[in-house]
Amino acid sequence: xxxxxxxxxxxxxxxxxxxxxxxxxxxxxxxxxxxxxxxxxxxxxxxxxxxxxxxxxxxxxxxxxxxxxxxxxxxxxxxxxxxxxxxxxxxxxxxxxxxxxxxxxxxxxxxxxxxxxxxxxxxxxxxxxxxxxxxxxxxxxxxxxxxxxxxxxxxxxxxxxxxxxxxxxxxxxxxxxxxxxxxxxxxxxxxxxxxxxxxxxxxxxxxxxxxxxxxxxxxxxxxxxxxxxxxxxxxxxxxxxxxxxxxxxxxxxxxxxxxxxxxxxxxxxxxxxxxxxxxxxxxxxxxxxxxxxxxxxxxxxxxxxxxxxxxxxxxxxxxxxxxxxxxxxxxxxxxxxxxxxxxxxxxxxxxxxxxxxxxxxxxxxx
Ligand SMILES: Cc1ncc(COP(=O)(O)O)c(C=O)c1O
Numbered sequence: 001x002x003x004x005x006x007x008x009x010x011x012x013x014x015x016x017x018x019x020x021x022x023x024x025x026x027x028x029x030x031x032x033x034x035x036x037x038x039x040x041x042x043x044x045x046x047x048x049x050x051x052x053x054x055x056x057x058x059x060x061x062x063x064x065x066x067x068x069x070x071x072x073x074x075x076x077x078x079x080x081x082x083x084x085x086x087x088x089x090x091x092x093x094x095x096x097x098x099x100x101x102x103x104x105x106x107x108x109x110x111x112x113x114x115x116x117x118x119x120x121x122x123x124x125x126x127x128x129x130x131x132x133x134x135x136x137x138x139x140x141x142x143x144x145x146x147x148x149x150x151x152x153x154x155x156x157x158x159x160x161x162x163x164x165x166x167x168x169x170x171x172x173x174x175x176x177x178x179x180x181x182x183x184x185x186x187x188x189x190x191x192x193x194x195x196x197x198x199x200x201x202x203x204x205x206x207x208x209x210x211x212x213x214x215x216x217x218x219x220x221x222x223x224x225x226x227x228x229x230x231x232x233x234x235x236x237x238x239x240x241x242x243x244x245x246x247x248x249x250x251x252x253x254x255x256x257x258x259x260x261x262x263x264x265x266x267x268x269x270x271x272x273x274x275x276x277x278x279x280x281x282x283x284x285x286x287x288x289x290x291x292x293x294x295x296x297x298x299x300x301x302x303x304x305x306x307x308x309x310x311x312x313x314x315x316x317x318x319x320x321x322x323x324x325x326x327x328x329x330x331x332x333x334x335x336x337x338x339x340x341x342x343x344x345x346x347x348x349x350x351x352x353x354x355x356x357x358x359x360x361x362x363x364x365x366x
Contacts, residue, residue: 006129013123014335017324028327034353036346037329039167039196039304041225043277043350045260046270049226052259064255071258074265075233079205079218084238087245088261090252093195093219093232098124099248100159100215100234104189105130109158114144115338116168118193121161122337130158137169137338142298146177153185160185163193165200168333168345170300172200182211189240191215198223198275199282200301205235212237222303223274224264229257278303281348288358294365303348306333310342312365320344322364328357 002008016037023030035042068088076083089095097120105111107129113121114135122132135148149160160181164173173192182190194216197203207214216235221227231253234244253261264270282300289297289307296308309319320332333343349357 006127010123010126013120016331017329019329022324022327022329026325026327033327033329034349034357035329036349036357037331038227039222039302039345039347040227041222041274041278041303042281042348042353043225043274045225046264046267048263048267048270049260052263053256056255056259060255062255064251064253065258066250068253068258071253071261071265074262075218078265079203079216079233079235081205081208081235082238085208085235085241087234087236087241087248088253089232089234090230090249090254090257091232092221092227092230093193093217093234094120094124095230095249095252096217096232096234097121097191099244100189100191101125101128101130102247103240103244104158106158108156110154110156111159111161112149112152112157113161114149114166116166116333116336117161117163117338118167118195119336121191125159131156133157134337137166137171139169142169142171144171144173144177146180149181150184153188157185157188159189159191161191161193163195164202164204165196165300165302167193167196167302168304168306168331168336168339168343170298170302170304170306172202172301175202175204178204178207178214182207182214186211186213189213189215191217193217195219196222196302196304198271199278199303201275202301208236212239215240220261220264223271223278225270225274226257226260226264229254229260231257231261278348281351281354284351284354285346285348285358288354289361292361292365295361304331304345305347306343306345308343314364315341316344317341319364323360326360326363328360 105128136145138145220231294311298306316332331345
């Protein structure tokens with residue numbers, strides 16, 4: 001049986017490697033492996049969320065909530081927007097991107113992504129027949145090349161994806177640039193991905209009150225510690241949110257995810273500590289790694305750090321393997337468009353893991 005042509009032509013998405021995979025491949029104990037490949041919260045979930053999941057277990061014979069009123073309200077409160085400006089996704093922010101595509105993309109539309117950036121936009125939008133058009137991050141100066149966006153706009157451009165802080169560069173996009181792009185292109189949806197905004201302490205969510213063509217992506221997978229529960233949310237004008245609700249999967253947020261989300265939003269102390277500890281861990285890693293001459297360490301406003309490894313004499317694939325043999329999972333960025341074969345990305349870990357990681361970095365590169 002032949003699949004649709006689009007499916008025949010597609011490559012699979014390359015996610016970060018898991019502890020189970022690495023334990024098996026290198027004969028290591030899973031609990032000894034330090035995972036720095038997927039930009040997660042290393043301190044675990046909110047204890048209130050864990051308790052709520054346990055209490056909910058005997059109800060999983062029932063379908064989940066479909067209205068999601070409480071979680072919509074809590075997400076709106078957290079983001080400081082109106083309930084009617086929020087949509088919740090049950091497969092994380094990735095579901096929000098998927099619903100955006102299903103709502104707005106017609107076959108043969110174009111979308112612009114400055115590369116390198118999060119590769120899942122392309123992976124999802126291609127499935128609906130849209131074509132990626134690449135603009136550029138200026139890696140030398142570590143900023144978005146705004147002119148490259150304007151140069152790529154055509155009558156077919158339907159969306160522009162702007163990730164801030166950008167994955168994998170860790171860079172924020174200047175608010176004036178976002179405003180310039182949105183205000184000059186009222187018929188193009190400007191999707192600002194703020195998956196990591198808490199670590200930068202900068203948000204552009206208030207722009208949804210001024211521009212009907214801005215959509216903000218958020219997730220509970222990072223600071224909020226729920227990557228395994230798969231919860232994301234989107235913020236935009238009421239009209240866009242209403243269209244998206246028409247076609248969003250009704251039961252994609254499971255009962256367990258629902259209670260985990262509600263209780264995490266209510267756990268203000270946990271959220272505050274996740275942010276402070278995250279920023280402290282990131283800054284420690286940047287300081288320590290910057291002392292190593294052969295590494296090109298990018299500053300970061302996020303929970304991950306992009307590192308050029310060319311001067312170590314290894315390619316990203318080779319150095320990733322050296323780390324994995326020693327029980328450290330890092331992200332080989334070779335599959336990111338816009339980067340050559342000499343970049344890896346690491347994410348924050350606990351201070352104890354940080355120190356072990358830095359020791360191993362010296363062992364590998366010195
Ligand atoms: C920039 C960016 N956006 C969205 C996502 C997806 O997050 P989620 O786990 O909520 O699907 C990620 C995940 O790593 C990401 O890096």
